[in-house]
Amino acid sequence: MHWFRNRVFRKHANDDLAEEIEQHIAERTGSLIAQGRDPEEAAREARRAFGNRTLARERSVEVWQWRWLENLWADLRFALRQLVRTPGFTSAALLIMSFGIGGSTAIFSAVDSVLLRPYAFHDPDQLVVWREVIQDANQQSLSVPDNSGTTPI
Amino acid sequence: MPAPAKRDLFPGVLELMVLRSLELEPLHGYALATRIQQRSRDLLQVEEGSLYPALQRLLKTGLVNAEWTTSQTNRRVRTYSLTTKGRKHLVRETVAFGQMVEGIQFVLDSE
Numbered sequence: 001m002h003w004f005r006n007r008v009f010r011k012h013a014n015d016d017l018a019e020e021i022e023q024h025i026a027e028r029t030g031s032l033i034a035q036g037r038d039p040e041e042a043a044r045e046a047r048r049a050f051g052n053r054t055l056a057r058e059r060s061v062e063v064w065q066w067r068w069l070e071n072l073w074a075d076l077r078f079a080l081r082q083l084v085r086t087p088g089f090t091s092a093a094l095l096i097m098s099f100g101i102g103g104s105t106a107i108f109s110a111v112d113s114v115l116l117r118p119y120a121f122h123d124p125d126q127l128v129v130w131r132e133v134i135q136d137a138n139q140q141s142l143s144v145p146d147n148s149g150t151t152p153i
Numbered sequence: 154m155p156a157p158a159k160r161d162l163f164p165g166v167l168e169l170m171v172l173r174s175l176e177l178e179p180l181h182g183y184a185l186a187t188r189i190q191q192r193s194r195d196l197l198q199v200e201e202g203s204l205y206p207a208l209q210r211l212l213k214t215g216l217v218n219a220e221w222t223t224s225q226t227n228r229r230v231r232t233y234s235l236t237t238k239g240r241k242h243l244v245r246e247t248v249a250f251g252q253m254v255e256g257i258q259f260v261l262d263s264e
Contacts (some may be wrong), residue, residue, distance in 0.1 A: 017205065059206040
C-alpha cells in the first residue's frame with residue numbers, strides 16, 4: 001500500500017515538476033523576446049540557462065522518496081541495536097513468537113486439510129457415517145438400571 | 154555578465170535566500186530565480202537545477218506552501234508562499250548564518 005501510494009505520488013509530483021520547469025523556461029523565453037531577442041534564439045538561451053531538466057526533476061522528486069527510505073532504514077537499524085542490547089528480551093520474544101507461529105501453523109494445517117480442502121480420496125460424497133441407534137433405550141442414564149432383581153421394602 | 158568562478162553555496166543558504174524572497178510576496182520558480190539574482194546585484198546566479206530540489210525540500214519540511222496559480226504573463230505556474238513555520242525558521246537561521254559569516258570573516262581577516 002505504501003509502495004503503491006509512493007508510486008502514484010511520484011508520478012503526480014513528476015508531472016507537476018515537469019510542467020513547472022517547462023513554464024519556467026517559457027517565462028524566460030518570453031522575457032528574452034520582450035528584450036528584443038529572436039524567438040528561436042531566446043528559446044535556446046532559456047533552455048541553456050536552465051541546464052539539465054531531467055536531472056533537476058529527478059533530484060526534486062528524490063527529495064521526497066529518499067527521506068522515506070532513510071527513515072525506514074534508520075528505524076530498522078535502531079530496532080536491531082535495541083534487540084542486540086537486550087539479549088534476554090530478544091530470546092524470550094523470539095521463543096514466544098516461534099511457539100506462537102508454530103502453533104498457529106500446525107492448527108491451520110490441520111484445519112486446512114480436514115475442513116477446507118476436499119478429501120484426498122475418490123468420491124468423497126459417498127463417504128458415510130455409520131452409527132447405531134438403540135430404540136427405547138433409557139436416554140437419561142448411561143448406566144445399566146440396577147433394580148432388576150430386588151424390590152425395595 | 155561577469156563570469157564568477159562557479160562554486161557551491163554553503164548548505165542551506167539557497168533555502169534561506171528563497172525564504173527571504175518569499176517573505177515579501179509569494180513567487181513562482183522563475184520569479185524567484187530572477188529575484189535572487191537581482192537582489193544579489195548579479196553577484197549570484199541561481200542555478201535552476203538546484204532551485205527546484207531546494208523548493209521541494211522546503212515544501213517537505215513545511216516551510217513553504219505551493220499552489221497552482223496564474224502568473225502576470227498568464228501562465229499556469231506553481232506559486233510558493235511562506236508558512237508560519239517558515240517565517241520562524243527564517244528569523245532563526247538568518248541570525249545563525251550572520252554569526253557564521255562573521256566568524257569566517259574574523260578568521261580570514263586575522264593577522
